[in-house]
Each structure stands twice: as C-alpha cells, then as structure tokens.
Amino acid sequence: xxxxxxxxxxxxxxxxxxxxxxxxxxxxxxxxxxxxxxxxxxxxxxxxxxxxxxxxxxxxxxxxxxxxxxxxxxxxxxxxxxxxxxxxxxxxxxxxxxxxxxxxxxxxxxxxxxxxxxxxxxxxxxxxxxxxxxxxxxxxxxxxxxxxxxxxxxxxxxxxxxxxxxxxxxxxxxxxxxxxxxxxxxxxxxxxxxxxxxxxxxxxxxxxxxxxxxxxxxxxxxxxxxxxxxxxxxxxxxxxxxxxxxxxxxxxxxxxxxxxxxxxxxxxxxx
Amino acid sequence: xxxxxxxxxxxxxxxxxxxxxxxxxxxxxxxxxxxxxxxxxxxxxxxxxxxxxxxxxxxxxxxxxxxxxxxxxxxxxxxxxxxxxxxxxxxxxxxxxxxxxxxxxxxxxxxxxxxxxxxxxxxxxxxxxxxxxxxxxxxxxxxxxxxxxxxxxxxxxxxxxxxxxxxxxxxxxxxxxxxxxxxxxxxxxxxxxxxxxxxxxxxxxxxxxxxxxxxxxxxxxxxxxxxxxxxxxxxxxxxxxxxxxxxxxxxxxxxxxxxxxxxxxxxxxxxxxxxxxxxxxxxxxxxxxxxxxxxxxxxxxxxxxxxxxxxxxxxxxxxxxxxxxxxxxxxxxxxxxxxxxxxxxxxxxxxxxxxxxxxxx
Ligand SMILES: Nc1ncnc2c1ncn2[C@@H]1O[C@H](COP(=O)(O)OP(=O)(O)OP(=O)(O)O)[C@@H](O)[C@H]1O
Ligand SMILES: [Mg+2]
Numbered sequence: 001x002x003x004x005x006x007x008x009x010x011x012x013x014x015x016x017x018x019x020x021x022x023x024x025x026x027x028x029x030x031x032x033x034x035x036x037x038x039x040x041x042x043x044x045x046x047x048x049x050x051x052x053x054x055x056x057x058x059x060x061x062x063x064x065x066x067x068x069x070x071x072x073x074x075x076x077x078x079x080x081x082x083x084x085x086x087x088x089x090x091x092x093x094x095x096x097x098x099x100x101x102x103x104x105x106x107x108x109x110x111x112x113x114x115x116x117x118x119x120x121x122x123x124x125x126x127x128x129x130x131x132x133x134x135x136x137x138x139x140x141x142x143x144x145x146x147x148x149x150x151x152x153x154x155x156x157x158x159x160x161x162x163x164x165x166x167x168x169x170x171x172x173x174x175x176x177x178x179x180x181x182x183x184x185x186x187x188x189x190x191x192x193x194x195x196x197x198x199x200x201x202x203x204x205x206x207x208x209x210x211x212x213x214x215x216x217x218x219x220x221x222x223x224x225x226x227x228x229x230x231x232x233x234x235x236x237x238x239x240x241x242x243x244x245x246x247x248x249x250x251x252x253x254x255x256x257x258x259x260x261x262x263x264x265x266x267x268x269x270x271x
Numbered sequence: 272x273x274x275x276x277x278x279x280x281x282x283x284x285x286x287x288x289x290x291x292x293x294x295x296x297x298x299x300x301x302x303x304x305x306x307x308x309x310x311x312x313x314x315x316x317x318x319x320x321x322x323x324x325x326x327x328x329x330x331x332x333x334x335x336x337x338x339x340x341x342x343x344x345x346x347x348x349x350x351x352x353x354x355x356x357x358x359x360x361x362x363x364x365x366x367x368x369x370x371x372x373x374x375x376x377x378x379x380x381x382x383x384x385x386x387x388x389x390x391x392x393x394x395x396x397x398x399x400x401x402x403x404x405x406x407x408x409x410x411x412x413x414x415x416x417x418x419x420x421x422x423x424x425x426x427x428x429x430x431x432x433x434x435x436x437x438x439x440x441x442x443x444x445x446x447x448x449x450x451x452x453x454x455x456x457x458x459x460x461x462x463x464x465x466x467x468x469x470x471x472x473x474x475x476x477x478x479x480x481x482x483x484x485x486x487x488x489x490x491x492x493x494x495x496x497x498x499x500x501x502x503x504x505x506x507x508x509x510x511x512x513x514x515x516x517x518x519x520x521x522x523x524x525x526x527x528x529x530x531x532x533x534x535x536x537x538x539x540x541x542x543x544x545x546x547x548x549x550x551x552x553x554x555x556x557x558x559x560x561x562x563x564x565x566x567x568x569x570x571x572x573x574x575x576x577x578x579x580x581x582x583x584x585x586x587x588x589x590x591x592x593x594x595x596x597x598x599x600x601x602x603x604x605x606x607x608x609x610x611x612x613x614x615x616x617x618x619x620x621x622x623x624x625x626x627x628x629x630x631x632x
C-alpha cells in the first residue's frame with residue numbers, strides 16, 4: 001500500500017532548479033578569472049595566456065626576487081599603514097566630537113561623506129592640480145599619503161561612527177562617578193571598548209589605501225605602489241610573472257580583509 | 272535637626288530643561304545614615320534630583336550641600352557620592368573583580384589594600400566566589416550585587432540609587448529590597464533611593480519624599496506619608512482611599528474638625544493645619560480603615576448596601592452605597608465575618624475620626 005502513496009509534488013521544483021543554475025553561473029562568473037590567474041601563474045611559458053605549457057614556480061621566485069616589486073610592496077605597506085593610522089585617528093576624533101552634538105552637525109556630516117561620491121579620476125585630477133599649484137613635488141610621503149588619507153577618511157568615518165555613536169554614555173558616567181577624570185574615562189572605559197572597532201577600521205582603511213590606483217597614478221611621481229607598478233608592467237610589457245604577482249597580492253589583501261572582518265565581529269559582540 | 276546630622280541638604284533647587292521645570296524650588300535635608308526615598312510618578316524629577324546630587328546635572332537654581340559643603344562646583348569624580356544606575360552600567364570589558372575595584376583604581380589606592388577591600392565588598396554582597404566571572408556571565412540579581420559592591424567599596428558619604436530594582440521580576444525584587452536594607456543597616460550608610468513604587472518606598476525607607484511635577488509634596492516617615500497625607504496628590508498617589516468632597520462646619524476637640532459630605536454625610540476627622548474652620552475640604556479615609564460589619568451588628572456606623580465585592584487573595588474589597596447615596600469602599604482581610612458578605616447585602620460601615628484626614632488642598 002505504501003507504493004500507492006503518491007509523492008507530494010514540490011511546487012517549487014522549477015524555481016529551485018533555476019536558482020541552483022543561477023547561483024552556479026554567478027559563482028563561475030565571479031571566480032573564473034581568479035582561477036585562470038591562478039593557473040596562469042604556474043604556467044611554464046614566457047607569453048601569458050593559454051594553452052598551458054606545464055607547471056613551474058619560477059614566476060613566484062621571480063616575483064619574490066624582483067627589486068621593483070619589493071620596493072612597491074614596501075611603499076604600499078608603509079603608505080597604507082600610515083594612511084590607515086592617520087585617517088582612523090581623525091575619524092575617531094571626529095566621531096567622538098560628534099557625540100556631543102555640535103551645531104550644524106548634519107551639514108558637517110554630509111560634507112565629510114560627499115567625497116565618497118566623487119569619481120576617482122576627478123579626485124586624482126583635482127589633487128594633481130592642487131599639488132601643482134602648491135608646487136608640491138609628487139612623492140610617496142607627501143602627495144600620495146595626502147591623496148590616500150583624503151580618499152580613505154570618509155570611509156573610516158563611516159565605519160567608526162556607528163560604533164562610537166552607539167556607545168553607552170552611562171558607562172562613562174559610571175566611570176566618572178567612580179572617580180575617573182575625563183582622561184581616565186577615555187583610557188579605561190571608552191578606549192578599551194572601542195579598540196576592536198578602531199582596529200577593524202584601520203585594517204579596512206589599509207586595504208582601501210593598498211588598493212587605491214586612480215588617484216595614486218596621478219600623484220605618485222617616481223614612487224610606485226603595487227597597483228601603479230602593476231599598471232606599468234601591463235602597459236610596458238606583458239610580463240610573464242604578472243599572474244604570480246596578482247596571486248600574491250590577492251592572498252595578502254584577502255588575509256587583511258578577513259582579519260578586519262574577524263576583528264569587526266569581535267567588536268560587535270563586545271559592545 | 273542638628274546640622275552635623277545632615278548628609279545632604281537640598282536648598283531651593285530648581286532645574287529647567289528648556290521650558291520644562293524638572294525641579295521647582297525643592298528643599299529637603301537627608302540625614303546621615305538614613306534610608307531616604309524619592310517617590311513620585313514618572314517624569315516628576317526624581318532622576319534629575321538624584322543626578323544633581325551626583326553631579327551629572329547642574330541645577331539652574333539653589334544649592335546642594337553634602338556634609339555641610341556646597342558641591343555645585345565639584346565634578347562627579349570629585350564628589351563623595353556614588354551612584355547605582357538604573358541599568359547598572361557595569362563595564363562589559365572588565366570582570367567582576369575589576370568592576371568592583373574600578374573606583375579604588377581610579378583613586379590610585381594601594382594595590383594590596385584595594386584587593387582586600389574588593390574581596391570584602393564581594394563578601395558583603397555574597398559574591399565572593401564570582402570574582403573571576405565576566406559580568407555577562409551573571410544573572411540579573413548577581414549583576415545587581417556587583418553594582419552595589421562597585422559603589423559601596425568606595426565608602427561613599429552618600430549612595431544614590433536610581434530605581435536599581437526596576438528591571439527585576441517580583442520575587443527577585445523583594446529579595447533585593449531586603450538585601451539593600453540589610454546592607455544599609457549593616458554599613459550605617461546614607462542611601463538616597465529613587466522609586467516610583469510606593470510599596471517599595473514604604474517597605475524600605477526611614478523617610479520618603481513624595482514629588483510631583485518637579486515639586487516636593489511631602490517629606491516624612493512612611494507612616495506619616497500614609498496616615499497623614501499632606502495634600503490631595505499624596506493621598507491619591509500613596510495607597511487607596513475614599514475621597515469625599517466636604518465642607519468644614521466647625522472645630523471639635525483634640526485637633527479634630529466637623530465636616531459635612533454629600534447627601535448630609537456627617538464626618539469628623541483630623542483638622543487641616545492653618546486653623547481653617549470653613550470652606551471646602553477633602554476627607555480622606557483609607558479603604559482598610561473603613562470597617563464593614565454584617566447588618567445585624569448594632570449601634571455603630573451607617574447603613575449601606577454592597578454594590579460590588581472584589582476578591583484580592585489576602586483581602587476583600589467591598590464597594591458600598593450608603594443610604595444617602597454616597598459610594599464608599601472598604602478593604603478587609605479575607606476572613607470571617609466579612610468573608611460571608613455578598614453583593615446586595617445590607618451592611619454597616621464604621622470608622623474612627625482619627626482615621627479621617629481633612630485636607631484643604
Ligand atoms: N536631558 C533632558 N533634557 C530635556 N528634558 C529632560 C532631560 N532630563 C529630564 N528631562 C525632563 O525633566 C522631567 C523630569 O525627568 P526625570 O528623568 O527627572 O523624571 P523621573 O521622575 O526620574 O521619571 P521616571 O520615573 O520616568 O524615571 C521630565 O519631564 C523629563 O522629560
Ligand atoms: Mg527616572
């Protein structure tokens with residue numbers, strides 16, 4: 001008799017199948033280029049492209065050996081770290097200030113966030129003109145750093161502000177009630193509780209800076225960051241070690257972003 | 272009152288938020304070692320007054336003295352007060368022991384001595400085994416105790432408590448009430464306790480200040496507040512009472528006065544102060560002071576009919592209509608002989624003149 005029991009028809013069967021296919025396509029579209037790059041990075045051929053000619057790790061050796069690349073990497077790390085620290089500090093101060101409700105606050109807020117909408121190329125040109133007018137020579141520690149802080153700051157503020165804004169003021173009052181001067185309140189209560197959010201913001205800021213290309217290419221002069229170097233390599237010569245370089249950069253950026261994400265999650269739980 | 276017995280002196284304090292007068296000409300003295308409650312409906316200014324004592328609000332008028340010294344110019348961290356916040360405000364990034372030790376650490380107290388005092392404070396609130404816990408690993412009642420220990424370890428001249436039991440369920444609330452009272456007695460400390468729960472205020476306080484709309488209504492012991500309400504607001508806000516609009520007709524002996532209520536109801540009660548002998552008064556008679564007797568009982572009281580009987584567990588409430596048409600309500604213990612009285616029954620209502628308070632405002 002059990003054989004007679006009709007199976008209930010799944011009314012969503014077609015929908016489910018369609019969704020499955022769609023998801024598959026979506027993921028292929030997203031990840032295929034990465035897989036291709038990964039394959040090419042091990043390709044034993046001086047011309048980048050298919051067909052694959054056997055496996056080698058020599059491109060990785062070359063990447064890790066290339067003075068240009070090491071220098072650019074060092075530049076990117078240094079500028080990224082500095083820009084991250086500066087923009088996160090500024091964003092923190094700004095967010096802390098905003099808690100006290102200054103006059104014209106929403107106008108200031110909008111002015112801070114507006115540059116986010118500015119196309120990168122416009123930003124680059126504006127900075128180039130500005131630095132030219134000020135007669136500031138293009139260089140890593142002046143123009144590039146300024147350009148990066150300028151670009152990253154609104155994002156850092158956007159990331160940090162909700163956390164700072166949501167901070168429970170009565171905790172500060174409680175600390176003050178227990179004898180903490182405003183400075184001690186910050187040091188012993190506000191800072192320890194905001195620190196994870198600050199670190200996450202700094203990492204996020206770093207990845208933004210590390211990735212920044214358009215503005216940087218306008219103002220970098222003879223100094224090169226990783227994206228700028230890449231671009232030059234692509235334009236000047238189709239260098240065979242490019243895919244290996246790309247893979248290295250992807251790994252580094254992913255690791256940083258994951259770290260930022262993990263720390264951000266911890267910050268969410270602790271506040 | 273001797274000046275040195277006063278812990279906190281509030282002098283003509285006013286506080287405006289824009290157009291709202293959160294406090295209006297409030298003056299009162301809180302004695303050293305007393306459990307003092309601020310009682311009033313929501314928005315009456317209790318928190319504002321407490322925060323003004325703690326230094327978190329600056330009064331727009333008047334002065335506040337602690338131990339005889341004006342504290343208006345002192346920041347919260349300079350005042351000899353500690354506060355227990357409504358939502359406790361425990362530091363989530365610190366453990367129980369660090370929370371309790373926070374105040375001592377901020378004052379740069381000696382480490383070994385601090386550690387000892389923290390343990391002592393934890394023992395005081397019966398949390399000696401919980402020092403290592405994180406505060407989010409504690410129950411509501413335990414968190415409450417941590418907040419108390421965190422404040423008390425600093426040995427404040429005055430402890431300020433802003434409805435600290437408001438978030439607890441009834442059982443725990445009663446338990447913590449007892450605990451607070453025990454702590455206060457044991458330490459002999461001055462507690463200023465904000466609540467909008469009259470039962471809580473009655474059960475715990477040495478004295479109560481009743482507030483309404485930013486103004487002080489009455490200050491007194493729980494019995495004074497309950498038995499001798501100073502005005503209509505206090506009489507209605509605290510407990511349940513028959514409120515009978517009446518007219519003074521004359522004075523009687525021993526501080527009593529005669530009044531006439533609606534439908535010729537003759538009342539005698541405690542005369543209003545200021546010696547008024549005529550004009551409108553409000554006669555206040557607590558439900559449980561109105562005795563309800565089965566019809567047969569002779570002599571005493573006036574005749575009435577039970578309109579409604581409400582069962583309330585330990586007590587019964589009878590709404591009655593007098594022969595002359597006035598409605599009066601009586602609470603009695605749920606016991607004989609009142610237990611057998613039913614709706615529609617004829618009864619007699621009786622009361623003593625000492626239980627009737629005549630109020631002019
Ligand atoms: N920071 C503020 N800004 C503006 N108005 C305020 C502020 N704090 C309190 N008030 C107003 O002052 C009045 C008294 O507030 P308060 O908090 O002291 O009342 P409360 O008696 O503690 O009430 P509750 O029992 O609800 O806590 C209220 O009308 C309130 O709206
Ligand atoms: Mg309040």
